[in-house]
Amino acid sequence: MTAAPATAHVTLRPMAADDCEMVFTWRNRPEIVRLSSSGRPVDWEDHLSWFRRRAADGTQPMFVIEAAGWPAGQLRFDAEADRAYRVTIYLVAESTGRGIGVAALRAGCGRLLAEGRADTFTACVQAGNLPSRKAFARAGFRDTEPPAPCPGGHVRMVLTAGGAHA
Numbered sequence: 763m764t765a766a767p768a769t770a771h772v773t774l775r776p777m778a779a780d781d782c783e784m785v786f787t788w789r790n791r792p793e794i795v796r797l798s799s800s801g802r803p804v805d806w807e808d809h810l811s812w813f814r815r816r817a818a819d820g821t822q823p824m825f826v827i828e829a830a831g832w833p834a835g836q837l838r839f840d841a842e843a844d845r846a847y848r849v850t851i852y853l854v855a856e857s858t859g860r861g862i863g864v865a866a867l868r869a870g871c872g873r874l875l876a877e878g879r880a881d882t883f884t885a886c887v888q889a890g891n892l893p894s895r896k897a898f899a900r901a902g903f904r905d906t907e908p909p910a911p912c913p914g915g916h917v918r919m920v921l922t923a924g925g926a927h928a
């Protein structure tokens with residue numbers, strides 16, 4: 763069960779090997795597939811090899827977002843360049859609309875900034891995904907030009923250290 767209570771306290775738990783199946787199930791939920799960059803589900807073998815490789819990579823943090831102790835979604839930081847990360851986030855549908863995503867973005871980016879591991883965060887958001895654009899904006903991200911390196915139809919949003927947006 764993945765529903766979180768309405769008054770949620772958000773924590774980030776580093777992804778563990780045991781989370782592999784839960785994340786596979788989340789990733790292939792229709793609402794997540796629809797909003798993903800590829801727009802396609804993943805198969806188990808591909809997921810397994812990706813997850814094993816990715817979870818073991820200490821340089822690229824990946825978290826389970828927990829709200830009041832319930833697993834609510836995933837927050838991932840993929841290295842793009844020196845001290846620059848691409849941010850990916852999704853919540854299961856039952857946990858959306860309560861500020862959990864914004865709190866997770868603030869906590870995750872804040873943690874990497876405080877640890878001195880990052881100074882720039884980028885997100886590629888489907889132009890029509892207004893809930894996500896609002897959430898990233900509330901977490902301090904801003905739309906940027908030019909749109910590259912995001913796929914067509916996506917908006918590139920950036921957060922930099924000190925709130926100086928690239």
Ligand SMILES: CC(C)(COP(=O)(O)OP(=O)(O)OC[C@H]1O[C@@H](n2cnc3c(N)ncnc32)[C@H](O)[C@@H]1OP(=O)(O)O)[C@@H](O)C(=O)NCCC(=O)NCCS
Nearest residue numbers: 797851852853858859860861862863864887893894896897
């Ligand atoms: C995008 C996401 C991380 C935002 O986190 P969140 O905790 O839901 O963010 P908020 O609660 O601050 O909601 C942001 C806005 O989106 C709206 N919203 C959130 N979920 C919604 C939903 N399922 N349907 C319609 N609107 C929704 C909220 O009402 C709010 O708008 P408002 O200020 O006009 O009321 C989360 O909604 C999510 O994971 N969605 C599905 C996957 C996704 O889009 N991932 C991002 C891909 S780039």
